[in-house]
Amino acid sequence: MDTVITHEVSDKFAEVDLFSIEQRLRAAKELTLPLEEEVSLLYQMAEFELGRYLLKNRGLNGYWTAYWLIHGPKLQLEHPLEDWLINHAPYFMGSQKRFQIFAEETQKRLRDGMTVASLPCGLMDDLVRLDLSDIKDVNLVGIDIDAESLALAAKNAVDHGKVACTKFIQADAWNLNMPNAYDLLLSNGLNFYERDDARVVELYKQFFKALKPGGTLITSFITPSPALSKESSWINVNPQDALKQKAVFADIMQGRWTAVRTEATTRQQLEEAGFIIQAVIYDPQGVFPTIIAEKP
Numbered sequence: 288m289d290t291v292i293t294h295e296v297s298d299k300f301a302e303v304d305l306f307s308i309e310q311r312l313r314a315a316k317e318l319t320l321p322l323e324e325e326v327s328l329l330y331q332m333a334e335f336e337l338g339r340y341l342l343k344n345r346g347l348n349g350y351w352t353a354y355w356l357i358h359g360p361k362l363q364l365e366h367p368l369e370d371w372l373i374n375h376a377p378y379f380m381g382s383q384k385r386f387q388i389f390a391e392e393t394q395k396r397l398r399d400g401m402t403v404a405s406l407p408c409g410l411m412d413d414l415v416r417l418d419l420s421d422i423k424d425v426n427l428v429g430i431d432i433d434a435e436s437l438a439l440a441a442k443n444a445v446d447h448g449k450v451a452c453t454k455f456i457q458a459d460a461w462n463l464n465m466p467n468a469y470d471l472l473l474s475n476g477l478n479f480y481e482r483d484d485a486r487v488v489e490l491y492k493q494f495f496k497a498l499k500p501g502g503t504l505i506t507s508f509i510t511p512s513p514a515l516s517k518e519s520s521w522i523n524v525n526p527q528d529a530l531k532q533k534a535v536f537a538d539i540m541q542g543r544w545t546a547v548r549t550e551a552t553t554r555q556q557l558e559e560a561g562f563i564i565q566a567v568i569y570d571p572q573g574v575f576p577t578i579i580a581e582k583p
């Protein structure tokens with residue numbers, strides 16, 4: 288089964304049915320914020336393109352991930368809710384920090400002759416922005432199920448002067464069939480869309496097979512809030528932002544990225560797939576850690 292688990296592929300710019308979402312909110316037994324506040328947030332979301340995309344697709348494709356992760360923060364964001372999403376929502380802030388951590392951890396592991404993959408690559412900013420000036424013969428491989436993301440990634444590779452060392456593969460992450468292919472594999476943005484723990488272990492087994500012996504996986508996970516788990520790693524999260532994030536992502540959007548996991552669970556799942564954990568690196572709010580694991 289080849290399935291895009293992060294967003295709707297067809298019809299993604301069709302009108303959002305705001306009225307149905309409002310009716311659902313009005314009928315809900317329990318909401319995070321007062322009803323009228325949530326209804327107001329719903330209509331504010333419809334006032335900017337990223338908000339409309341999120342309402343319609345309940346997740347992010349490669350384009351919108353790159354927009355808020357890299358390009359968005361550089362812009363003067365006119366809409367206050369869009370500005371809050373990109374510059375204050377804890378999960379979005381955490382992933383911006385995670386993006387920097389991935390870049391540093393990847394850069395310092397690069398060696399001559401390596402083959403490095405990103406899966407799912409989205410627009411592949413994690414690889415095309417690397418500094419390869421002192422490294423010889425590196426091959427960069429972008430793997431994604433979505434042809435549209437791959438086409439944008441190919442353009443991104445051209446823009447960053449990496450086209451000669453880059454190739455792309457359209458594939459389902461659960462059906463890779465690429466044994467012992469990569470020295471380094473980066474993966475952000477798939478495991479937390481998958482609620483089924485067995486499927487996540489299966490995903491990690493695919494990563495394990497795709498790495499060469501001695502190869503390294505750099506991946507991430509999103510952690511539960513204190514309301515969801517006693518083992519929550521959240522620190523310094525503004526309670527107001529935490530509630531607003533839950534209202535927008537869970538109540539209003541019914542976001543697909545709800546598969547939160549603790550460090551203990553993630554370690555255990557990677558170990559079950561055969562990995563040895565090397566390091567866990569937290570963002571300052573403890574919401575979006577990076578985990579580095581080795582195939583022995």
Ligand SMILES: C[S@@+](CC[C@H](N)C(=O)[O-])C[C@H]1O[C@@H](n2cnc3c(N)ncnc32)[C@H](O)[C@@H]1O
Binds near residue numbers: 409
């Ligand atoms: C949230 S984006 C993350 C992209 C990139 N890793 C980043 O951090 O910017 C999720 C990506 O997963 C891809 N995707 C969704 N389901 C997939 C699957 N079953 N196999 C491979 N890629 C998939 C989507 O097409 C999308 O590009």
